[in-house]
Amino acid sequence: MRGVATVAVIGAGAVGCYYGARLARAGHDVRFLMRRDLEAVRARGLEVRSPEGGFRLEAVGAFAEPEAMGIADWVVCSLKTTSLAEAEALVRPCVGPETRVVALMNGYGVEQRFAEWFGPGRVFGAMAFVCINRREPGVVDHLKYGRLSVGHFEDDPEEAEELAAVLRSANLDVVVAPNLLHARWEKLCWNIPFNGLSVAAGGVTTQEIVDDATLRRVAEAAMRETVRVGNADLAAARSAARLDEDEVVGRLFGLTDTMGAYWTSMALDFRDGRPLEVESILGNPARRAAELGAAVPTVDALYALVRFAEASARG
Amino acid sequence: MRGVATVAVIGAGAVGCYYGARLARAGHDVRFLMRRDLEAVRARGLEVRSPEGGFRLEAVGAFAEPEAMGIADWVVCSLKTTSLAEAEALVRPCVGPETRVVALMNGYGVEQRFAEWFGPGRVFGAMAFVCINRREPGVVDHLKYGRLSVGHFEDDPEEAEELAAVLRSANLDVVVAPNLLHARWEKLCWNIPFNGLSVAAGGVTTQEIVDDATLRRVAEAAMRETVRVGNADLAAARSAARLDEDEVVGRLFGLTDTMGAYWTSMALDFRDGRPLEVESILGNPARRAAELGAAVPTVDALYALVRFAEASARG
Numbered sequence: 084m085r086g087v088a089t090v091a092v093i094g095a096g097a098v099g100c101y102y103g104a105r106l107a108r109a110g111h112d113v114r115f116l117m118r119r120d121l122e123a124v125r126a127r128g129l130e131v132r133s134p135e136g137g138f139r140l141e142a143v144g145a146f147a148e149p150e151a152m153g154i155a156d157w158v159v160c161s162l163k164t165t166s167l168a169e170a171e172a173l174v175r176p177c178v179g180p181e182t183r184v185v186a187l188m189n190g191y192g193v194e195q196r197f198a199e200w201f202g203p204g205r206v207f208g209a210m211a212f213v214c215i216n217r218r219e220p221g222v223v224d225h226l227k228y229g230r231l232s233v234g235h236f237e238d239d240p241e242e243a244e245e246l247a248a249v250l251r252s253a254n255l256d257v258v259v260a261p262n263l264l265h266a267r268w269e270k271l272c273w274n275i276p277f278n279g280l281s282v283a284a285g286g287v288t289t290q291e292i293v294d295d296a297t298l299r300r301v302a303e304a305a306m307r308e309t310v311r312v313g314n315a316d317l318a319a320a321r322s323a324a325r326l327d328e329d330e331v332v333g334r335l336f337g338l339t340d341t342m343g344a345y346w347t348s349m350a351l352d353f354r355d356g357r358p359l360e361v362e363s364i365l366g367n368p369a370r371r372a373a374e375l376g377a378a379v380p381t382v383d384a385l386y387a388l389v390r391f392a393e394a395s396a397r398g
Numbered sequence: 399m400r401g402v403a404t405v406a407v408i409g410a411g412a413v414g415c416y417y418g419a420r421l422a423r424a425g426h427d428v429r430f431l432m433r434r435d436l437e438a439v440r441a442r443g444l445e446v447r448s449p450e451g452g453f454r455l456e457a458v459g460a461f462a463e464p465e466a467m468g469i470a471d472w473v474v475c476s477l478k479t480t481s482l483a484e485a486e487a488l489v490r491p492c493v494g495p496e497t498r499v500v501a502l503m504n505g506y507g508v509e510q511r512f513a514e515w516f517g518p519g520r521v522f523g524a525m526a527f528v529c530i531n532r533r534e535p536g537v538v539d540h541l542k543y544g545r546l547s548v549g550h551f552e553d554d555p556e557e558a559e560e561l562a563a564v565l566r567s568a569n570l571d572v573v574v575a576p577n578l579l580h581a582r583w584e585k586l587c588w589n590i591p592f593n594g595l596s597v598a599a600g601g602v603t604t605q606e607i608v609d610d611a612t613l614r615r616v617a618e619a620a621m622r623e624t625v626r627v628g629n630a631d632l633a634a635a636r637s638a639a640r641l642d643e644d645e646v647v648g649r650l651f652g653l654t655d656t657m658g659a660y661w662t663s664m665a666l667d668f669r670d671g672r673p674l675e676v677e678s679i680l681g682n683p684a685r686r687a688a689e690l691g692a693a694v695p696t697v698d699a700l701y702a703l704v705r706f707a708e709a710s711a712r713g
Contacts, residue, residue: 283598284703284706284707285706285707285710287706287710291706295706295709297698297702297705298702300698301699301702301703304695304699380695380699381695381696381698383612383615383616384616385699387610387612387615387616388598388599388613388616390612391602391606391612392600395599395600
């Protein structure tokens with residue numbers, strides 16, 4: 084997979100727009116399935132603001148229907164998991180015999196669904212460690228970080244390197260994970276405490292969490308529980324890969340301590356009354372922990388409180 | 399202690415008014431230190447509404463200053479623990495050589511303070527298992543239950559029986575606890591999950607907690623953690639008394655399931671912008687657990703979230 088790839092981005096939220104724009108800038112043929120931003124992007128292109136150097140794509144392939152997008156080499160599905168039920172119908176029109184499908188989504192249990200729909204050999208997962216927010220239509224605010232951790236559903240290292248090569252051609256920071264499950268849990272180690280607490284504490288940024296000593300301890304407790312259930316899940320999957328609890332805690336708090344007043348995606352969704360990725364980020368891991376017999380009381384509490392907060396907000 | 403007792407009620411909130419009124423109706427000489435309700439009670443007396451039979455006291459000894467109340471046989475201190483720093487100064491004017499002092503308050507670590515101030519031999523604790531709310535000044539709404547669990551600070555059974563006898567003379571349901579620490583933890587087994595979650599979930603009644611399956615599981619987890627740290631604390635105090643985890647869970651959820659849409663005192667304080675008893679109900683037990691090396695992750699999470707919610711509400 085060298086040269087120009089055809090990439091279909093399904094679900095052009097902040098993450099899809101950012102990585103898609105980076106690939107397009109590198110010369111790949113990127114087509115975006117857009118909803119909210121469609122007219123703005125058709126009229127004015129797609130702008131990425133970033134302290135690392137912003138840019139604007141003038142001519143962007145922006146589509147309202149996946150049927151119009153054509154078969155792609157790579158389909159990057161960056162829908163929210165709250166739309167996972169729609170993903171198959173939106174992705175399938177872009178999938179031909181050679182197409183590979185990348186779930187660039189949050190949460191636990193996502194690739195399994197894609198593997199069921201499209202066959203496991205063509206399915207990948209990608210985890211974005213990036214601070215990014217949508218702005219007005221056609222504009223994405225890249226704030227900080229951006230590393231992608233990627234893996235192949237069946238953990239074929241050559242396949243994973245194919246994906247990594249495409250992404251690196253856009254000068255992106257890419258790590259091929261020891262395996263996909265490991266990468267999922269590593270991402271959950273951040274998402275569970277910080278997305279969870281950002282809503283459970285009433286709608287706050289990461290700064291409030293790391294600056295309040297007692298909230299910070301709860302975040303750490305949730306992170307350590309996540310490492311442990313992740314390792315139990317890796318063991319159950321007969322993987323030798325493990326998360327190093329203290330390394331993960333040190334590294335992810337180090338990143339978050341310098342993140343500033345960052346609004347997690349879940350806090351933004353909560354603030355703006357959109358559906359929360361509560362089941363994929365909190366519910367599925369909590370249920371997996373229960374299956375594995377791993378105690379995750381802090382995660383359970385965050386799951387219950389976020390779920391209840393969303394239900395209350397919807398009245 | 400038979401016959402008529404002189405009782406000074408310091409801190410005439412819902413609990414102080416209710417039990418004081420019951421004692422007054424039984425013929426005891428009860429004097430109330432009042433703030434908010436003073437003028438109303440002087441003008442119209444004190445009314446208790448209750449499904450078990452309401453009543454009104456026409457002539458009530460209502461005082462603005464403890465110095466005017468005289469020495470009492472019993473001082474019942476029913477201040478909120480957020481006013482614990484003021485308790486000594488408010489109680490002392492009513493304390494003579496024979497006076498006994500009852501802390502009818504929530505939380506952990508309360509009697510210790512009274513023992514330091516007034517000497518351990520005259521200090522008692524009382525835990526009210528009662529659903530009760532204040533209404534307009536001079537009116538208390540007794541909703542359900544009412545059992546008092548009492549103990550002497552040095553666990554002198556004869557002393558504890560003296561207190562029980564006075565309370566029973568007012569036809570109150572009184573249990574003399576195996577020891578005071580046991581009674582404290584038993585009360586915390588309800589207060590920690592239900593006061594904690596009622597605020598952490600954004601300001602809800604007990605009904606929302608027990609009816610939501612995931613919140614209910616969190617409440618149960620917090621209760622079980624509380625039982626365990628309570629038992630560790632009893633062991634550390636060389637007490638043979640223990641809380642039976644399944645019995646406590648079964649009984650307290652049984653009570654709460656039939657409580658209806660009850661607003662905990664902490665949820666009411668939160669709703670009305672008053673200080674929360676977060677340190678005595680959640681913080682002190684969490685710190686005691688840490689001292690004992692007992693893991694209480696759910697309690698820690700509730701403590702952090704309630705503390706943060708209060709701080710946020712105060713801006």
